[in-house]
Amino acid sequence: MTQTVSAPALEMRGITKRYPGVVANDGIDLEIRPGEIHALLGENGAGKSTLMNILYGLATPDAGEILLDDTAVTIAGPADAIARGISMVHQHFMLVPVLSVADNILLGEETMANPIFLDRREAHRRIVDLGKRFGFDIDPEMKVESLSVGWQQRVEILKALYRDARILVLDEPTAVLTPQETKDIFLVLQRLADEGHSIIFISHKLFEVLEIADRITVIRRGQVVGTRIPSETNEDDLAELMVGRNVQLVVDRGESHPAEPALTVNDLRVTDDRGQESVKGVSFEVRAGEIFGIAGVAGNGQEELVEALTGLRSPTAGQVSVAGKDVTRHGPRALQQAGMSFVPGDRHRFGLVLSFPLEDNLILTQYDEAPYSRGMVRNDAAIRAWAKQAIAEYDIRTPSATVTAGTLSGGNQQKAVVAREFSRKLTTLILDQPTRGLDVGSIEFIHRQVVAKRDAGAAILLVSAELDEVLELSDRVAVMYRGEIVAVVDGPTAEREDIGLLMATGRRGAAAEAALVAATHVTGPGVEA
Amino acid sequence: MEVLFDIPILGFVLQFIAYLIEAVTTTNLAPQTLQLATPIALGALCGIMNERSGIVNIGIEGMMLTAAFVGFMVAMLVHEAMPQSEPTAIFGFTPALVIGILAAIGAGMLVSALHAWLCVTVRADQIISGTVINIIALGLTGYLNRLIQPTGSAGTLDPFRPPEFLVDLPVVGWIFRMFLAVGPITMSVIVFVIILQILLFRSRWGLRTRAVGEHPRAADTVGIDVLKLRYRNVILGGIFAGLAGAWLTLEFNQSFQNGMTANRGFIALAAVIFGRWTPIGAFGGALLFMFSEALGIAIRSNPPEGDLGVFLSGIQAAYPSLYNNAFGAMPYLLTLIVLAGVVGRSVAPAAVGRPYVKEGAS
Ligand SMILES: Nc1ncnc2c1ncn2[C@@H]1O[C@H](COP(=O)(O)OP(=O)(O)OP(=O)(O)O)[C@@H](O)[C@H]1O
Ligand SMILES: [Mg+2]
Numbered sequence: 001m002t003q004t005v006s007a008p009a010l011e012m013r014g015i016t017k018r019y020p021g022v023v024a025n026d027g028i029d030l031e032i033r034p035g036e037i038h039a040l041l042g043e044n045g046a047g048k049s050t051l052m053n054i055l056y057g058l059a060t061p062d063a064g065e066i067l068l069d070d071t072a073v074t075i076a077g078p079a080d081a082i083a084r085g086i087s088m089v090h091q092h093f094m095l096v097p098v099l100s101v102a103d104n105i106l107l108g109e110e111t112m113a114n115p116i117f118l119d120r121r122e123a124h125r126r127i128v129d130l131g132k133r134f135g136f137d138i139d140p141e142m143k144v145e146s147l148s149v150g151w152q153q154r155v156e157i158l159k160a161l162y163r164d165a166r167i168l169v170l171d172e173p174t175a176v177l178t179p180q181e182t183k184d185i186f187l188v189l190q191r192l193a194d195e196g197h198s199i200i201f202i203s204h205k206l207f208e209v210l211e212i213a214d215r216i217t218v219i220r221r222g223q224v225v226g227t228r229i230p231s232e233t234n235e236d237d238l239a240e241l242m243v244g245r246n247v248q249l250v251v252d253r254g255e256s257h258p259a260e261p262a263l264t265v266n267d268l269r270v271t272d273d274r275g276q277e278s279v280k281g282v283s284f285e286v287r288a289g290e291i292f293g294i295a296g297v298a299g300n301g302q303e304e305l306v307e308a309l310t311g312l313r314s315p316t317a318g319q320v321s322v323a324g325k326d327v328t329r330h331g332p333r334a335l336q337q338a339g340m341s342f343v344p345g346d347r348h349r350f351g352l353v354l355s356f357p358l359e360d361n362l363i364l365t366q367y368d369e370a371p372y373s374r375g376m377v378r379n380d381a382a383i384r385a386w387a388k389q390a391i392a393e394y395d396i397r398t399p400s401a402t403v404t405a406g407t408l409s410g411g412n413q414q415k416a417v418v419a420r421e422f423s424r425k426l427t428t429l430i431l432d433q434p435t436r437g438l439d440v441g442s443i444e445f446i447h448r449q450v451v452a453k454r455d456a457g458a459a460i461l462l463v464s465a466e467l468d469e470v471l472e473l474s475d476r477v478a479v480m481y482r483g484e485i486v487a488v489v490d491g492p493t494a495e496r497e498d499i500g501l502l503m504a505t506g507r508r509g510a511a512a513e514a515a516l517v518a519a520t521h522v523t524g525p526g527v528e529a
Numbered sequence: 530m531e532v533l534f535d536i537p538i539l540g541f542v543l544q545f546i547a548y549l550i551e552a553v554t555t556t557n558l559a560p561q562t563l564q565l566a567t568p569i570a571l572g573a574l575c576g577i578m579n580e581r582s583g584i585v586n587i588g589i590e591g592m593m594l595t596a597a598f599v600g601f602m603v604a605m606l607v608h609e610a611m612p613q614s615e616p617t618a619i620f621g622f623t624p625a626l627v628i629g630i631l632a633a634i635g636a637g638m639l640v641s642a643l644h645a646w647l648c649v650t651v652r653a654d655q656i657i658s659g660t661v662i663n664i665i666a667l668g669l670t671g672y673l674n675r676l677i678q679p680t681g682s683a684g685t686l687d688p689f690r691p692p693e694f695l696v697d698l699p700v701v702g703w704i705f706r707m708f709l710a711v712g713p714i715t716m717s718v719i720v721f722v723i724i725l726q727i728l729l730f731r732s733r734w735g736l737r738t739r740a741v742g743e744h745p746r747a748a749d750t751v752g753i754d755v756l757k758l759r760y761r762n763v764i765l766g767g768i769f770a771g772l773a774g775a776w777l778t779l780e781f782n783q784s785f786q787n788g789m790t791a792n793r794g795f796i797a798l799a800a801v802i803f804g805r806w807t808p809i810g811a812f813g814g815a816l817l818f819m820f821s822e823a824l825g826i827a828i829r830s831n832p833p834e835g836d837l838g839v840f841l842s843g844i845q846a847a848y849p850s851l852y853n854n855a856f857g858a859m860p861y862l863l864t865l866i867v868l869a870g871v872v873g874r875s876v877a878p879a880a881v882g883r884p885y886v887k888e889g890a891s
Contacts, residue, residue, distance in 0.1 A: 077752070078750050081752075090750060096740050098739075103736055107737065107748065109751065159751075
């Protein structure tokens with residue numbers, strides 16, 4: 001490993017990449033030193049993922065060159081990138097859901113007993129060891145599809161670490177993590193950097209970037225607009241550099257005027273994929289004109305709760321009613337007709353059909369209603385018009401309404417889902433990580449929209465791993481811990497520390513602190529401490 | 530026991546069970562089932578190789594038919610060139626038969642290569658590609674068959690004759706008969722099923738294959754060459770379709786007839802679904818589907834006695850054509866039922882049927 005600080009481990013020079021209708025990268029220069037944590041910042045669609053895909057061999061640049069240790073290289077594909085010591089955690093999980101954690105980590109880098117057969121026992125040992133070293137207590141036998149997004153993220157990171165890369169790219173690894181989980185991962189990254197690995201870290205959370213990065217490069221519309229050192233900048237400066245205007249980081253939510261209960265949940269019990277009860281008798285009500293936030297460390301039953309409320313999973317006991325009507329065990333369709341809108345946490349699995357044009361995705365939940373259909377026929381003019389309006393209103397960065405949703409940048413995909421769900425006639429709105437992967441400007445916009453929906457009389461349930469988001473928006477905050485709601489507090493006056501302790505221990509005050517000392521790190525799913 | 534047989538309806542059921550037990554242990558029902566299941570199981574293995582790596586293959590039928598034709602013709606030519614070569618003591622292999630089998634396998638692989646090219650490189654609709662293969666195979670083999678009008682023979686493979694004492698063992702004897710008193714291709718099936726099952730779930734190739742069939746992009750991002758793996762698996766799958774074809778003309782029958790696969794390729798696909806894309810499950814499905822046909826043969830050659838026998842001959846007298854065709858139709862009926870009942874619950878590899886494009890989504 002090169003010890004001189006000046007010699008870059010990686011240099012990208014004049015990288016240009018054009019897609020039909022957009023220049024995703026426009027002559028980007030990037031220089032990464034050995035042992036450095038280098039953050040990439042930029043709006044949704046600025047070209048960060050594209051740049052990293054080029055580095056990883058997933059996309060071929062139209063112009064520019066890549067130098068590793070001062071030698072120009074062509075990276076033909078991921079296999080080539082891996083062979084050169086580059087490893088990447090992708091923005092959207094690249095995990096095979098039906099395979100186990102171990103198989104996912106092994107894939108492509110198999111530990112072999114002989115030339116034909118895998119050595120699963122040895123692989124398990126190495127995965128568990130690696131996990132221990134970085135504080136992830138994970139069961140390699142678990143199927144990935146039964147893991148929460150937070151844990152899938154850890155598996156992705158373990159997968160990259162398993163390959164022992166010298167350049168590690170992480171594309172929004174913290175988008176779905178709670179602050180505590182992020183802290184754990186930062187410890188890992190810091191340790192890797194100290195060992196001489198170079199890390200490229202992409203995030204939209206400015207305070208995170210300021211905390212972890214040695215240097216920050218900001219990209220806007222495919223061009224580098226500046227490089228900063230954390231000690232010489234701050235959140236407002238970075239936000240302005242990114243967006244090109246002043247961004248209000250916290251929206252003014254005003255006062256709420258809650259009316260009658262619109263969403264009532266009574267003693268709901270839900271079982272997860274492994275047959276364990278993960279929602280253990282939860283009751284609450286969300287009133288019209290109110291934002292009810294649910295805070296909690298990922299994997300404490302929030303996902304199953306949301307799935308049960310939105311008809312994706314059948315609860316084992318309890319009732320759910322929307323606007324006074326019992327909708328327990330109703331399917332997503334019936335719930336939509338009852339006035340429920342839903343922004344799912346995993347936009348690729350539930351929110352979008354990636355191979356469909358953007359405009360079709362924008363009407364997925366309304367395609368059979370006027371004006372988008374006339375009898376049995378699509379009304380293309382109305383669909384087009386709405387797509388145009390949504391793209392403008394929600395600032396979806398796309399060359400046109402007819403490109404497939406899969407070609408949009410992650411954040412712009414999210415904006416498309418939000419645009420669709422918010423535009424429906426709704427009484428109840430279920431938001432699961434609604435700003436996952438959005439840039440600060442877009443978050444500001446979405447938050448404003450959420451507040452506007454509330455003021456228009458919608459009952460809003462907000463589930464987010466982002467504690468700050470929950471605190472900023474919610475009129476009341478419930479804390480979920482091990483499948484139960486352990487506390488409901490008033491949003492505007494809630495104390496961050498107080499909620500944080502509740503999330504970590506399920507208890508308050510001194511009792512919580514005692515419990516916190518006892519626990520060394522966050523335990524894995526299935527490993528009940 | 531005899532007393533129980535007099536109970537109405539239930540008596541029939543008991544008599545039937547007693548007949549089944551007797552048929553399985555004393556007649557050829559078990560080896561016959563395995564034999565009939567052979568092309569289905571081999572076709573299913575071909576299907577599994579394809580679908581596990583993300584390629585739909587409804588062209589198994591055509592691949593089998595082509596292989597059956599090519600295998601037979603080649604074997605016949607070789608046989609005519611060297612008519613006096615002695616068959617081996619076991620299985621009755623002759624150079625003609627061996628070369629015929631190899632030719633059938635080669636034909637299966639060649640047609641599979643066409644399918645792979647259409648699906649992977651051209652990115653044609655995979656259902657269409659399979660359909661095209663079926664239509665061309667049926668037409669071309671039929672045409673060539675008429676053109677050549679083969680009159681010669683290629684000889685056939687013989688079943689193995691296991692030692693008497695094994696077959697006559699009480700209780701378990703029929704199992705030996707089932708797996709040993711059969712021809713070489715039939716006997717090889719169980720070996721292939723087990724090997725493929727183990728490889729699919731324990732080897733590196735199996736892990737990569739499953740990953741590519743489920744989430745090709747994820748496989749691509751860890752450096753696996755998706756397209757190459759698909760090509761390889763589809764072509765290797767052709768070996769099994771080829772063997773199934775060889776079974777048709779070189780082991781089970783002695784000649785080639787137009788359309789002789791009789792939709793076995795489609796029953797094979799049903800077996801794949803029934804078996805949830807596992808070799809052992811598909812093998813079980815093949816046995817289940819073909820058991821009914823074997824049973825029909827057993828009942829006709831060895832009719833049950835007592836009330837059941839009287840009942841059956843009554844039906845035979847009243848509805849002769851229905852009776853004679855009922856058992857032959859059974860595998861197809863079972864296939865329909867299974868497809869209607871199991872399809873919803875059995876989950877195909879996620880990426881099946883979708884061509885993989887390298888540079889794509891963000
Ligand atoms: N495969 C593709 N085909 C066409 N256009 C693409 C493709 N991939 C990306 N783009 C376009 O390139 C631009 C940059 O996208 P990219 O994914 O790099 O953004 P990003 O900075 O990662 O944004 P985000 O923060 O939302 O993830 C976008 O306008 C996007 O629509
Ligand atoms: Mg991105």
